[in-house]
Amino acid sequence: MILTKAQYDEIAQCLVSVPPTRQSLRKLKQRFPSQSQATLLSIFSQEYQKHIKRTHAKHHTSEAIESYYQRYLNGVGKNGAAPVLLELANEVDYAPSLMARIILERFLQEHEETPPSKSVINSMLRDPSQIPDGVLANQVYQCVVNDCCYGPLVDCIKHAIGHEHEVLLRDLLLEKNLSFLDEDQLRAKGYDKTPDFILQVPVAVEGHIIHWIESKASFGDECSHHAYLHDQFWSYWNSFLTCRMGTIIVPTSWS
């Protein structure tokens, strides 16, 4: 299955300033019924991350933080059960999880003597019941579960996908009887930066010689395989793309 660059661009086009929520994803699915939800989610996530990287800074000025916090306080003052924080995030076009982090940090600054450490914040985002304020806990929780591009749950999903594909790849290599060294073995040999697998005997796939294989758990960004890609994305997890000396596997499927 091949996803062309044109198709990719079309999908990406629909994702301009769309909040990363369940509803957006549903609409996307209706618009592109031929693509799997996982593929769409993967592209969504990729595009949205680019967007956030571009706009990240403006949400972190002290003026912006202060105004968000005031708006949050006003909102929950009127109705604590309403999705104040989530709507605020959608309104200012920022990821809900990241907005929750901003507000939580600001809240803790106000209520604790010492500025909160990163690990404390992370732990509270993972488990909002640790947040001392019940209303805020609910608001944060709502943001985290509704965000499909950021947050601890999404991170976990991405990590899980990475792991799964490594396992799949290993099985495939074993099945094909290709002798390889995996990352742990390579590390034991003293390499610091290693691909997932190094083939002990290189193989040729579609005219390209492959020395190593790196499985990417998401859409590889274009710069990492531009030279060999032309206008195609290989869109199945066992499609090998040669990149310099080795190969990066780019799955589109998250499942």
Next chain:
Amino acid sequence: MAAVLESLLREEVSVAAAVRWIARSAQSSEDDPGEAAALSPLRPLRKEFVPFLLNFLREQSSRVLPQGPPTPAKAPGSSAALPGRPGGPPRGSRGARSQLFPPTQLPSPAAEVPSARRGGRRRGPGPARERGGRGPAGLEEGAGGEGLPWAASRRPRGSGSPGSPSLARSDPPNLSNLEEFPPVGSVPLGPAGTKPSRRINPTPVSEERSLSKPKTCFTSPPINCVPSSQPSVLDTSPWGHGLPPGCRSLQEEREMLRKERSKQLQQSPTPACPTPESGSPLPSRIGNLTAEPADPAGVSSHRRLELVALIYSSCLAENLVPNLFLELFFILQLLTARRMVAVKDSDLEPSPGALDSLESPLFQSVHDCVFFAVQVLEHQFQVLSCLDKGTLKLLAENERLLCFSPALQGRLQAAYESSVAKVSLAMPPSAQAVSFQPETDNRANFSSDRAFHTFKKQRDVFYEVLREWEDHHEQPGWDFEKGLGSRIRAMMGQLSAACSHSHFVRLFQKQLLQMCQSPGGAGGPVLGEAPDVLSMLGADKLGRLRRLQERLVAPQSSGGPCPPPTFPGCQGFFRDFILSASSFQFNQHLMDSLSLKIRELNGLALPQPEPSDEDGESDVDWQGERRQFAVVLLSLRLLAKFLGFVAFLPYRGPEPPPTRELQDSILALRSQVPPALDVLALLQQGLRARRAVLTVPWLVEFLSLADHIVPMLDYYRSVFTLLLHLHRSLVLSKEGEGEMCFLNKLLLLAVLGWLFQIPTVPEDLFFLEEGQLEAFEVDTVASEHGLDGMPVVDQHLLYTCCPYIGELRKLLASWVSGSSARSGGFVRKITPTTTTSLGAQPPRTTQGLQAQLAQAFFHNQPPSLRRTVEFVAERIGSNCVKHIKATLVADLVRQAESLLQEQLVMQGQEGGDPAQLLESLCSQLCPHGAQALTQGREFCQKKSPGAVRALLPEETPAAVLSSAEHIAVGLATEKACAWLSANITALIRREVKAAVSRLLRAQGPEPAARGERRGCSRACEHHAPLPSHLISEIKDVLSLAAGPRDPEEGVSPEHLEQLLGQLGQMLQCRQFLCPPAEQHLAKCSVELASLLVADQIPVLGPPAQHQLDRGQARRLLHMLLSLWKDNFQVPVPLQLLLSPRNVGLLADTRPREWDLLLFLLRELVEKGLMGQTEIEACLGSLREAQWPGDFSEELATLFNLFLAEPHVPEPQLRACELVQPNRGTVLAQS
């Protein structure tokens, strides 16, 4: 210049600012305006500062170091700096230590005379001073050369300071100044009528020395300390060959005896001692010389010395001094200064207020010297730590160093202990057996049979000559020219055709390379014994044997820290051959051939092994690469030296041209001669390709043989400027990406420093204006993978290329032997032991013969055979090490693991100190490493023959084959055993350490959880849904429940059931599961349960019925309970069920229903997932939270209910239902 130093000492200017000022031309913004102001008027003098500083230090130390080899201070005169002083000292006396020091800074003449006198005698005790010391110098001269030898023979100085008596008297003896101290028997250079001094000089030197400047080029010992076996360049004067060394020494001894006797008669009871030569003091000579103890408390001015040490060290660090190692040598001289030539205390008393200035002497006592030296050494630790093990040991054991800086001593001790750089100072073995080159015997290379025949005859003559030289050159009275000259010329005469010349030159060059290269590079067979015998000795004994050999063979001094270029060993044959042949054609062909070979080797692509592979086994291969680099580098140096020798031979003269006009005309003439080899281009290429570490060392050899005019030619001036620029850029403290490796830098600094001290290199060259330096910026943008960045240089190569670095060690060793009487003696006696343990060892001669036989064998076979055998030996040796590592070492590691397990069981979880554990394990296991040698030998024995057989042609005769196999086995065994005996213990220790830490880590946290982790059954086909998919699905449910949601959104109960079913499958399969995913799933499942209990999951269906019915909810909870109990292998955060947030969900539902929660809690207790008390605690803390009034009441009821009837599920259910209105349905469902 003095003004700069004074302002530094007064701390008006910071050292950092001063160094910036010296090093850069531009004003730096970092500079303090005040400092800048202090320095700016002195701007034109900037380049004079470093020479001034060096000369200042030499001068200041002159009272301390009269006995040691004077350290050259090769620095241009500071005439520009001190306009009031007429002219600089004459060129001829530039080496003298004190030449540049202004007389105003010296003590008064009255104080100086005794000081000078005592400086000369060094050990003259009190009475001697009382008797004659006070007299003016002139009186001493009358004493017939006995009292003050240098005064007796001193000529009036040149234009330097003839009119200044104080300077004349205070001048320390420049012992190696041949003008002042002509060798015995030579015609004194001084004014007629001066009596010959009793100067004793072992090495013949004449005025006709054509290359090294005879008089003052080095004030270091080189000229008179060069061992007679390696005469200086072009030592063809009558002195070199006329007088047999034996006779000479006899004469000297007689002379010495005579003088001694007369002196004793004159001066008894003063213990007499001959004035030493200027070479390193030999232990025997100074054995009875006790050193003055140095005491930190006796230091006169800490601050001043610290400041000077700091600025001096900064100059060293910035490479502002010409020769780093020379300065180190000087510092070590200060460290080992034996005693100060005392000046009366009253004279030393600094006038008040003058302490900061330069008025008072810097070094007022030995304490000061040692303090200063230790200060500088502290700054130079990085360089010191890279010296060889022997030097480090001597430094670490130096009691003065310990006394003045225990911290530095500690660091040195640590560096010594971790150092592996054992470097033998032994000279490379001299001539090998004459080898015949079958390749050159090939008729096809010649135009006619006749030419071929002539060539063969000439080759025979050449080898005959060579053999004769080998037999005779060490005999006294044998002269090369007399013995062989005519035969060589006759042979040259036969080489009429150009092609014969080229053939002969090829032979000559091959022979040169073969004979003069130190064989094998690093770790070669030093003793020449058969390898197996050496490996049988074991590492320890082998090391001792080598050390012993070294002590017996190593020359005491190879010529001071800056020897002139020499042709040691068999290089002398080739030099003399060229000189005797004196054939223009031969020289031209030789130059062509040498240039070609140099270009070829210089451009050789050296293999670049993976630097990241730090595994022990690759050490073996890496050593091979390093050795190859060493071989190429040494070959290049040798070839370049001979190229330089031949190329500059026609221009060589004793002195630079006397007049400016003459010089200009010579320059005009020479500047149009193209260089023999385009070294400038090669240097530029080398710098660009980051291969300076290969190019510069041979270029230095080439330039070292240049004549006096060469550095003035524009072309070579550019080369020197480039080298100066490189020298300045090799700042040792800079590390990081793109920087050269430390030892590479050190090698370049050493060879360049040596070059800058060569007599033919003008001394002002080094202290060029910066402007000229910067104009020559080289872009070193090129490849990142240049040789410079790779650790190709090791200590062995460094010391081979720069034997003069070994002088540091000799200096320290001589201190130890001198002070041994007092300190108990660090010098260990060599105890002869019998060789009974080596009963199997054949007599030494047999072994030598064996090696020669092997060589002869290869010479008679095609070269591919030798390459094959060496290749097999190399690979099998390397494989052997890998094999030992995989078998023996791996076994030992397994043993270590089981031993450790036992120990842990015995001592309980706590175990003991891991370091202690490791130690005891290693001490148990390391002795087994000895088996490695036996096993290694077996491995090589077994594997090598097959490999040789497979690689050689089928048709190889059986005898040849078996010999080749034997040699391959021997070489492979040697290689493997050498590595194993040196490294096996460290290897075992490293592996065991890794295993132990791995085991201890595994023992650490949650051992139980790790132990019972189980995967799916073998039959599983891993069709369960992927964890990522399930997290994603559950997240969707959670987000639906948390809202906001559209009215039509919801989940079906079937979907939920299916989801939990998939979760169960996946948790059983586990193929794709990783712990973080499992943890998140556990947490999500708890949240799902909370939503079920609170009935918060929106269910698809008719709008009225948006809730799960009781039965479905209970079924789902049951599924979750069994997942938690049976399937999750990570801890499930069940207490979250009772977190205020999750319980709070219930508060929003109307009507509130508590039965599911109670049901869940009871089930948790029932299944043992949570303890009764744990739940009670959670409920208790729940009540502390703030709730609406009615909710608190209901919570309290729940609490009471839970407490009331524990452990009996069914009745409890009913009791619970009493609270609920719709108990009928509940009952029906249950």
